[in-house]
Amino acid sequence: MMSVEWQPTPRFRVVRLIDRRPGYDLFEGVDVEHDRIVWIKRFLPELNQSSAFYDRWYDRLWRLRELALPTLPTLLDFGATEDGTLYQVEYPPAGISLSQWMAEAHLGEPEMTVTVGTAIVEALAPVHAAGVAHGALTPATIYILEEPHNHLHVTFAAWELSDMLAVGYDVPDVHPYLAPERLENPSAPFTTAADVYSLGVILYEMLTQHSPFAPNDTSRLYPTPPSRYNPLLSETLETLILRCLSPNPYMRPPTARVLARTLPLALHDRVYEVAHSMGAEAQAAPVRASSSPETMFSMGVLSALLLVMLVAFVWQVSQGNNGASAPASPAVSTPAAETVEAPAIVTTPDLFGLSLDDATATLEAAGLQRGLVRYAYDAAVPAGLVIEQNPRADVQVLAGTAVDLIVSLGPPPE
Structure with missing residues (x-):
C-alpha cells in the first residue's frame, strides 16, 4: 500500500499504511532502536479533539502497560505529537486473528471449540482478576498462535475500541458482540460480565457458524438455542452458552475465570460440577472498588446473611421474653404432617x-x-x-x- 510521510517520534519510522480502520489509520513501522517491526496507530481528527476519549484512552493504556501480562499488547509508546495527533505504538500481536482462524478451521466440533475457547478465557482470566475488562471483544480483536505441545498463546488487541465506543464513536463491527447494557449506555463502565457476553457470542458462532439472534432482533432477549444448528452440543454446554448471553449481567458467569473452569465440564455434561464451580467462584470473589458483577453478587449474599442473622436474633429475644412472662402451655396433640405431592x-x-x-x-x-x-x-x-x-x-x-x-x-x- 501507499507510503506515508509521517512519523510520531524519531524512534519509530513509518513504512507503509496497512489499513484504514474506524477511528484510526494503521501503519507498519520500524522501531529504529531495536530494528523491529511495529504497528503505529494514528487517530483521526474527531478523536484527537475529544478530551473525553483522550482521558479514557491514556489512563487505560497506562494501566495495561503496568499489568505487563503476556496476553496484552506490548505498548511501546502512546501520546500526542506537536500538532495534537494522538498515536499508539505496539508490537504486532503474534499469530492470526480468531476471525481468520474461524474462516480456515472446521468449526462446529464441540471439543475443538471448547479447547480453543478455554484457551481464550484462561488468557483473559488474569486480566479480569486485575479488575480490567476489554469492553470490545470480537473475533477480530483476539489473536491465537499455535505453540509446541498443542499449546495456544492468546493475545487481546484493539483495546482502544471500547474507549471509542464510550465517547459515542461508531464501530459497527463491534455491535453484534456488545452486551445489551453496553448498547443502551456505551459510556457505562466496562465490566467483566460484558466481556463474558461477548465471549458467549463468539463461542456460539464457533459452535454453529450462525449469529445467536435473528437479523431483525434488536432486543437480544431470545437467542436461538445453538442446538438448532448443531445437534452435537451437550445440554449443559448449550445452557452455559445461553447463560453467557443472558440480558441480565448478574445471570452470566461473572468473569472469564468462571468460564474457564466450567467450559470443559460443560462439554461432557457434568452439570453438577458446573453449578458447584460457579457457586464457589461467587463465594470467593474479591470485593473491588468497581461495581463488578462479582462484587454485587458477593455483597448481596453478605447482606442476605446479615438480614437472616438479625431476624434470628430478634426472634430469639422475643421468645425469651415470652418464656419469662407466660405460663407453660398445656400439651396439645399434633396432627400428622400432611403429605405434599411433588410437582409433576x-x-x-x-x-x-x-x-x-x-x-x-x-x-x-x-x-x-x-x-x-x-x-x-x-x-x-x-x-x-x-x-x-x-x-x-x-x-x-x-x-x-x-x-x-x-x-x-x-x-x-x-
Missing part, C-alpha cells in the same frame, strides 16, 4: 413446523402453557409456522411451564 415433571414436545394454534394445543395436551410469541423472518420455513421454542424440545420441565415461541414471517423482504 413433563417433557416438552417438538413444536417445530406447527401452526401457532396447533402448537398451543400440543402444549396444553402436554400439561404446559404457551408463553411469549415473537416473529422473525426465515427463508426456509413458511410464514405462520413455529421455527423455535424455549425451552427446547425433549427437555424435562415442571408441569405448567410456559414455552416461548418464535413464528416464521416467511422469507425476508428483498
Whole structure:
C-alpha cells in the first residue's frame, strides 16, 4: 500500500499504511532502536479533539502497560505529537486473528471449540482478576498462535475500541458482540460480565457458524438455542452458552475465570460440577472498588446473611421474653404432617413446523402453557409456522411451564 510521510517520534519510522480502520489509520513501522517491526496507530481528527476519549484512552493504556501480562499488547509508546495527533505504538500481536482462524478451521466440533475457547478465557482470566475488562471483544480483536505441545498463546488487541465506543464513536463491527447494557449506555463502565457476553457470542458462532439472534432482533432477549444448528452440543454446554448471553449481567458467569473452569465440564455434561464451580467462584470473589458483577453478587449474599442473622436474633429475644412472662402451655396433640405431592415433571414436545394454534394445543395436551410469541423472518420455513421454542424440545420441565415461541414471517423482504 501507499507510503506515508509521517512519523510520531524519531524512534519509530513509518513504512507503509496497512489499513484504514474506524477511528484510526494503521501503519507498519520500524522501531529504529531495536530494528523491529511495529504497528503505529494514528487517530483521526474527531478523536484527537475529544478530551473525553483522550482521558479514557491514556489512563487505560497506562494501566495495561503496568499489568505487563503476556496476553496484552506490548505498548511501546502512546501520546500526542506537536500538532495534537494522538498515536499508539505496539508490537504486532503474534499469530492470526480468531476471525481468520474461524474462516480456515472446521468449526462446529464441540471439543475443538471448547479447547480453543478455554484457551481464550484462561488468557483473559488474569486480566479480569486485575479488575480490567476489554469492553470490545470480537473475533477480530483476539489473536491465537499455535505453540509446541498443542499449546495456544492468546493475545487481546484493539483495546482502544471500547474507549471509542464510550465517547459515542461508531464501530459497527463491534455491535453484534456488545452486551445489551453496553448498547443502551456505551459510556457505562466496562465490566467483566460484558466481556463474558461477548465471549458467549463468539463461542456460539464457533459452535454453529450462525449469529445467536435473528437479523431483525434488536432486543437480544431470545437467542436461538445453538442446538438448532448443531445437534452435537451437550445440554449443559448449550445452557452455559445461553447463560453467557443472558440480558441480565448478574445471570452470566461473572468473569472469564468462571468460564474457564466450567467450559470443559460443560462439554461432557457434568452439570453438577458446573453449578458447584460457579457457586464457589461467587463465594470467593474479591470485593473491588468497581461495581463488578462479582462484587454485587458477593455483597448481596453478605447482606442476605446479615438480614437472616438479625431476624434470628430478634426472634430469639422475643421468645425469651415470652418464656419469662407466660405460663407453660398445656400439651396439645399434633396432627400428622400432611403429605405434599411433588410437582409433576413433563417433557416438552417438538413444536417445530406447527401452526401457532396447533402448537398451543400440543402444549396444553402436554400439561404446559404457551408463553411469549415473537416473529422473525426465515427463508426456509413458511410464514405462520413455529421455527423455535424455549425451552427446547425433549427437555424435562415442571408441569405448567410456559414455552416461548418464535413464528416464521416467511422469507425476508428483498
